[in-house]
Amino acid sequence: MSNGGNPSGPHTRRFLSSPRSPAAVIDVEGLTKVYGGSRGVKALDGVTFSVPERGVFGFLGPNGAGKTTTIRILATAIEPTEGTVRIGGHDLWEDPLAVKENLGLMPDEVAFYPTLTGMQHLVYYGSFYGMSRAEARKKGSELLAKLGLADAVEKKVKAYSHGMKKRLALAQCLLHDPGVLIMDEPANGLDPAGMRYFRDLIRWLNGEGKTIFLSSHLLSEVEQLCERVGIIDHGRIVAMDTIANLTAHLATDAPSVLRVTARGVTEAVVDAVRALPGVASVETTALGLDVTASPGADIGPEVARTLVGGGAALREMRGEQRSLEDLFLSLTKGGGD
């Protein structure tokens, strides 16, 4: 595991502002997890974040960054090496039952008991929250109908498709009406229609007042659902802010690139472009040039004029806007799927 590329430069520092609200429903501080003893692998390193009531927090990072480890700690499946977690005001290790009463978990790998039916799962899980059989069946039927799983209620789970298991996973997560939802890659493995269905559902749940912690490796998913985003890589939070702020930083801070398609670009023309004010760098490409502008500079008209003036045949000039995706990729060293 590389430690050399930790984001400690001025560029990323700026995103690490994390104002911790006293009304936070999920409050995680200094979470560190080392697997396999003192000389083991550090899966999490000082992860700190908080999610306010009714907030939707996006936890973004490439596979293996530490998302699932964080979620398994929040779900009390594993204990952290260091750090504290408070959910709904209760400490996760001093009062785990109070936390778990109000917590719904949707794991990444949706796994069930193959020989039980969907309804048997809900009755079993419901009993942990003091729900009677009849109560669980009633609540479960409503939920499964709402999730479009009514036909499969009495079928054994081994006959379920992946999408059906995802819906059942959501049903068991919502059965006891928890205030806090922890969702690990809810859209993983779904077709575009299924992903959209889950997105709408999560919006609706948030509207119902649920506080949602959503982990994903898909930027688009997080971008559309979450107010705040934390980006994790190699077990560390490398950026954390609202989507709006992160995008604004990009607009002002991030350099933009002009992709130029042209013929007859001579050395002299390249030098002339490089000499223009506001041009940070120039690279020749197979098609023509990539011209990088200094932040905030509008260099398009001057570049075009210089090229044409130098005798080049200009075909196309396209300004490439840096997106959240670029930020995500640059922060996570281009790691991803």
Add this chain to the structure above:
Amino acid sequence: MDPREWFRGLPIVARQEFVGNVRSVRFLIMAFVTALVIVGGSYGFSGLGGGLFQGPAVNVWTHPAYAADGSHVAVAWVSDPFGNRVVGATVVFEEPETPTAGRQFAEATTDADGFARADAGNLTFVFVTARQGFAEAGSSIQFFPRPPLNFTMVTAAADLDSDGFVDDLGIHVVDLTGDPAAARILVNGTERATADARGYARVDLGPGTSNVTVEIAGESETFPWTAFEVPVVGGPDVTLAIIAGGFGLLFMPIFAIVISFDAVSKERVQGTLDLLLSRPASRTGILLGKFLGSFAAVALPVTLVNLAGIAVIGAATGESPTGGFALAFVGLSLLLIAYFVLLQLILSTLAKTSGTAVLFGVLAWLVFNLLYNIIVLLISLPFDPQTRFQIQQAATLGNPSLVYQNLVFAAAPGDLFGGFGGTTLSPGALGVAAVFWFVFLLALALWTFHKKAAE
């Protein structure tokens, strides 16, 4: 955590575990196998007094015979214990050199009627040994200068009908030329049998003393025969000891292992463990629920089968086993099952894959039922016999299976195996060891589950 919350989730997990287990195919298979072994064994071993005690597979019946010129002929007839001829057996004839050892002078193979003969010249005493496979029978022949009767006979008694008495008298009769003779057999003056074409007859005398008369062509000999009881151990308590300390000791742990070997590892492998741990249930509650659910799924059928076995012993031997002994067997079986369920919960928590869980299950059985004894033997071998004995006695306490076995035997009547075997350990020491093992395994299972359930 609130002490009232320590066991939260226990009944839910226990019920789920129990229902899941008793609906599984492996449960049905193990319940069937255990019933076959315990109930079937109870029936089979109730007949121990007779059927299994037949002595060697071959008998050799030997006679002196005389050729026309007066020289001696050694005659041997080889049969099974029931008087059926054995063809192709090797018969060795020896003349005595010392009172116990001889020098071979002839060897023959039994013919189609089971006879082998050898020319003995003027020898007056001949050793005869018949061999078929590794079954071997020996006898001897004394030649008289003037035979007293016109026939010679050999008798052999055994308990061939398993009635508990050695009263089945086989008689083999030949004339003085060594050919089978048509003998009539009378018991207390009544004709009861006639010798077959090979000279063999058998009579079931019944208990007490009988006068047996063998008669050929007007000449007869009468002798008394007293049937005695089969001198082997038997009866309901012996059968129960074999079931409780042998078959049950080996099979009840298998049932427990088969049911519980993957109780935790399966949840981990199929991915349901995290969801279970995220429920408002304590880990203590989940683990104890798993224990009680698996334990009940094994204990219930095993107890039924054990009670059925005791009933069958009573029906088959006409006598019930000693009450305290039977009760100890039924009760201590639950302890043995608990040991192995707890052990499997520990191993199942540590196993990362189903394959490892299976391997752990097989190893656990082998270790406590076989390897432990071998290891104790190896460790104690270098010592003098007295120290070796003491090591082996003390080692009993270190193996929960042996603790169970010795506790069951401690409740048995004292002279069970004629006083053989047993232990120098007091029931008190065994009882303390039994409690220790339960507490130790339970604590270890809880600790392991708390630490390792989801790592």
